[in-house]
Amino acid sequence: MRILVQKFGGTSLSTERAREHVIRHIERELKQDYQLVIVVSAMGRNGDPYATDTLLSLIGAQNSTLPARERDLLLCCGEIISAVTLCGLLRERQIPAVVLTGGQAGIITDGQYGNARILEIKPERIQHHLDQQSLVIVAGFQGRSDSGELTTLGRGGSDTSATALGAALKAERVDIYTDVNGILTADPRIVENAKPLTNVSYAEICNMARQGAKVIHPRAVEIAQAASLPLRVRSTFSEDEGTLVTHLGPKTSGSAVNDRHVTGIAHVSGVTQISVTSKDNQSDLQLQVFQAMAIHRISVDFINVTPGAAVYTVFDDDAPKAVSVLQQSGFAPHTLSGCAKVSVIGGGMNGVPGIMARIVEALTEQDIQILQSADSNSTIWVLVRQQDMAGALRALHSKFSLHL
DSSP: OEEEEEEEOGGGSSSHHHHHHHHHHHHHHHHTTEEEEEEEOOSSSBTBTTSHHHHHHTTTGGGOOSOHHHHHHHHHHHHHHHHHHHHHHHHHTTOOEEEEOTTTTTEEEOSOTTSOOEEEEOTHHHHHHHHTTOEEEEEOSEEEETTSOEEEOOTTHHHHHHHHHHHHTTOSEEEEEESSSSOBSSOTTTOTTOOBOSEEEHHHHHHHHHTTOOSSOHHHHHHHHHTTOOEEEEETTOOOOOEEEESSOOBOSTTOBOOOSOOEEEEEEEEEEEEEEOSSOOTTHHHHHHHHHHHTTOOOEEEEEETTEEEEEEEGGGHHHHHHHHHHTTOOOEEEEEEEEEEEEOSSOTTOTTHHHHHHHHHHHTTOOOOEEEEOSSEEEEEEEGGGHHHHHHHHHHHTTTTO
């Protein structure tokens, strides 16, 4: 029989009405003769009783003195509550279901509490229950170390759980259910005419996720890509099929591939630009600057270097520490806080003339200053002031006709 993995996020399980939608999706796939593995997140978002952030608030959030091991024990509870609640609802409808923790499901991780990496999947126990004609509900976001300790996988961990299990079980597909109707060309809260995408490639959605789109975690996409495992991102609250993620991406009629130059626009807000300039033609300026950031575990991004300078960004929260570290090293950094990184992402930009010209044109028409830029094979980034971010997203979305 065909195996399908369904992953339901926190908003999909947060209310009685939402859980009824979840059950309808499950019943529909059972009628299609799928063997189902359901991966669940903790219910709701911050403020809801069993959401991950709510559980963190019980121990003082990130400032807690609780050891990392015990913190993971607490955080594992949210997904287990979701799994057991869903199991009860399914059994009320005479649908056989069993709950497994991440460790019981065979997710084996390293011992890095709070951000564990999956080392291997041992799916034999899941397969046994499937062979017994039972639906299997797995608590996402968690696993078990070789020494038997409960571990959590970090943000987006339930997406990672779902795709890792799908790959190990050789599933036909993994369906990621969220509160939006698939993957859109931009954030619909900012760009009102953002359009759902029918098909995208692994590379396109991975880049969109890394550049700020929060629909799916990039690590989950990487696992799916390595296994050639199709993903579908769809809404819990709709029967629409959402967005299919495969190697090929967008298609036209027949088997022809539409080489779409720009797929979408993403953004990351709350960043500070730091510029460091050499006063005495210091040859190792870049080495000293970036070693200092690495030693103090400050994440850097958007890096431009010249023989006598280094320009890069850090998150606003890290900026005071970064400046202090640089000053202690004898530098006089210049900073510009309150910036945003806007990314133009596509699978067919490499070697295509005029993409950057259209970006500059779109922003110039709106009197938006580009503070910094960089590019890769599939992405062009521009740094703008935070107050210009929404205008930049709308202008670029319109310039590349992504609403059509």
